Amino acid sequence: MNAAHSKVRRHYDEVADIYDSRYDRNRGRLYYSRLSENVLELLPKGKHLLDLGCGTGLFIQHYGKYGGAATGLDLSPGMIHKARSRCRMGQFAVGNAEILPFRDESFDALSSLLAFSYLKEPESMIKEAYRVLKPGGVIAVVTLGKNLLTSGLPALYAMGEAMNIRHVGMGDFGERYYSESEMNDLFFKAGFTDILIRRCSFAHINLIDPLYGIARKIEPFVEERFPYLAYNLLASARKPG
Numbered sequence: 047m048n049a050a051h052s053k054v055r056r057h058y059d060e061v062a063d064i065y066d067s068r069y070d071r072n073r074g075r076l077y078y079s080r081l082s083e084n085v086l087e088l089l090p091k092g093k094h095l096l097d098l099g100c101g102t103g104l105f106i107q108h109y110g111k112y113g114g115a116a117t118g119l120d121l122s123p124g125m126i127h128k129a130r131s132r133c134r135m136g137q138f139a140v141g142n143a144e145i146l147p148f149r150d151e152s153f154d155a156l157s158s159l160l161a162f163s164y165l166k167e168p169e170s171m172i173k174e175a176y177r178v179l180k181p182g183g184v185i186a187v188v189t190l191g192k193n194l195l196t197s198g199l200p201a202l203y204a205m206g207e208a209m210n211i212r213h214v215g216m217g218d219f220g221e222r223y224y225s226e227s228e229m230n231d232l233f234f235k236a237g238f239t240d241i242l243i244r245r246c247s248f249a250h251i252n253l254i255d256p257l258y259g260i261a262r263k264i265e266p267f268v269e270e271r272f273p274y275l276a277y278n279l280l281a282s283a284r285k286p287g
């Protein structure tokens with residue numbers, strides 16, 4: 047683990063007890079549900095899922111409603127501790143998503159929500175995902191996409207860190223946002239097929255009122271007609287076989 051990983055890990059250990067108040071309450075729950083429903087639609091249900099950067103286990107809890115088994119991996123022991131108490135059906139481990147401690151062809155499905163932007167070696171994560179998926183297995187990743195609205199976020203987060211603001215995700219972590227073609231290349235080079243990339247979610251949790259309410263009303267229209275304005279990229283693909 048390098049210094050960048052240690053910094054992310056320290057941050058998520060520090061915010062583990064307030065994480066769910068951001069993504070599992072009120073507006074955060076609506077924002078998160080839209081992302082997780084989109085990911086769920088793409089994955090085979092009732093199978094064995096690996097969730098990378100699983101945090102407090104929110105997505106594993108959603109996946110578990112359809113039965114099956116799930117394994118979660120995260121850099122932060124604090125987040126893993128929360129995940130273990132949330133999801134009795136899951137197996138959890140502390141580790142780096144770029145080097146997976148699992149055997150080849152162990153999982154039917156692989157997900158990663160809101161964690162990919164932290165990776166220093168995204169190619170390694172995608173290659174490892176390919177290795178641990180069974181032939182025919184599906185991967186789905188949600189991560190902030192590159193657009194005008196997200197271009198200012200790293201500066202904002204760095205400022206927040208300088209001001210010592212304790213807030214989930216607030217810090218200078220050298221986060222990286224991707225374009226459709228960059229995500230496509232990563233999957234393609236690793237050997238995946240049936241690659242699908244689209245944008246989702248316009249009503250971002252950080253928007254202030256009344257902008258949030260308006261954004262939520264027009265979200266489906268924006269996703270369809272002006273996808274470039276949506277914040278997240280949803281990328282999925284299949285391992286041949």
Ligand SMILES: C[S@@+](CC[C@H](N)C(=O)[O-])C[C@H]1O[C@@H](n2cnc3c(N)ncnc32)[C@H](O)[C@@H]1O
Nearest residue numbers: 058099100101120121122142143159160161164
């Ligand atoms: C914004 S949280 C998302 C958590 C969870 N996926 C969810 O949807 O609620 C980002 C998570 O990614 C984890 N993370 C960041 N880099 C990682 C890495 N290289 N390997 C494993 N986990 C990582 C962090 O520790 C944190 O728990």
